Amino acid sequence: xxxxxxxxxxxxxxxxxxxxxxxxxxxxxxxxxxxxxxxxxxxxxxxxxxxxxxxxxxxxxxxxxxxxxxxxxxxxxxxxxxxxxxxxxxxxxxxxxxxxxxxxxxxxxxxxxxxxxxxxxxxxxxxxxx
Numbered sequence: 001x002x003x004x005x006x007x008x009x010x011x012x013x014x015x016x017x018x019x020x021x022x023x024x025x026x027x028x029x030x031x032x033x034x035x036x037x038x039x040x041x042x043x044x045x046x047x048x049x050x051x052x053x054x055x056x057x058x059x060x061x062x063x064x065x066x067x068x069x070x071x072x073x074x075x076x077x078x079x080x081x082x083x084x085x086x087x088x089x090x091x092x093x094x095x096x097x098x099x100x101x102x103x104x105x106x107x108x109x110x111x112x113x114x115x116x117x118x119x120x121x122x123x124x125x126x127x128x129x130x
Contacts, residue, residue, distance in 0.1 A: 025049075025050060026050045026051065026052050026100060027049060027050065027051045027052070028051075028052050028054065029043070029051045029052065029053050029054065030054045030056065031043075031053060031054070031055050031056070031065065032056045032057075032058050033055065033056065033057045033058065033059060033063040033064075033065060033091060033113065033123070034057075034058045034059040034063075035059040035060060035061060036059075036113070036118055036121035036122045036123045037122050037123060038065070038111065038113075038123060038124075038125050040125070041111070041124070041125030041126075042125055042126055042127075042128070043111075043125070043126070043127040043128065044128050044130070045103050045127060045128070045129045045130070046103070046129070046130055047103050047104060047105060047106050047129050047130065048102065048103075048104070049102065049103070050100060050101070050102045051100070051101055051102070051103075052098055052099070052100050053098070053099045053100075053101060054096065054097075054098050055089055055091055055096060055097045055098075055099070056091075056096045057091035057092065057093055057094060057095050057096070058094075059093060060093055061093055061115075062090070062091065062092050062093060062115065063090075063091055063113050063115065063118065063123065064088045064089060064090045064091065064113050064114055064115065065088060065089045065091075065111060065113070066087060066088035066111065066112050066113065066114045067087065067088070067109055067110065067111045067112075067127060068086065068087020068088065069087070069107075069109045069110070070103070070109035070111070070127050070129075071084050071087050071101075072087065073103065073104055073105040073107060073109070073129070074101045074102060074103045074104055074105075075101065075102040075104060076099065076100070076101050077099070077100035077101070079100075080098070080099040080100055080101070083097055083099055084099065088114065103127075103129040105129065106129050106130055107128075107129055108126055108127070108128050108129075109126065109127040109128075109129070110124070110125075110126055111124060111125045111126060111127055112124040112125075
């Protein structure tokens, strides 16, 4: 409450429970891995924005989303750090994985599936962070 002369001004500040404010700012992003592509295969992200990357392996084979430079240049939620191993997210056929991540640095980062011949067959793309 602010008082000026004989005028009283009430300022309303919304109350959000702890954690709710950050939950509202997380941008959902679905990435499907299939035989032999990523959909989408080009991602355009903003530095400082938090994303919930939902990876889905819709293919009949195991695939991975390898982007070691991107993951190294980002903050990964503590609960999700173990889901990324050596810069990649591995998914069995039919599996899905969620990772909450905040890119820190602008740049263009390569993405690929590192399984034998999968990149050559089309499983590659890029992430641009602005």
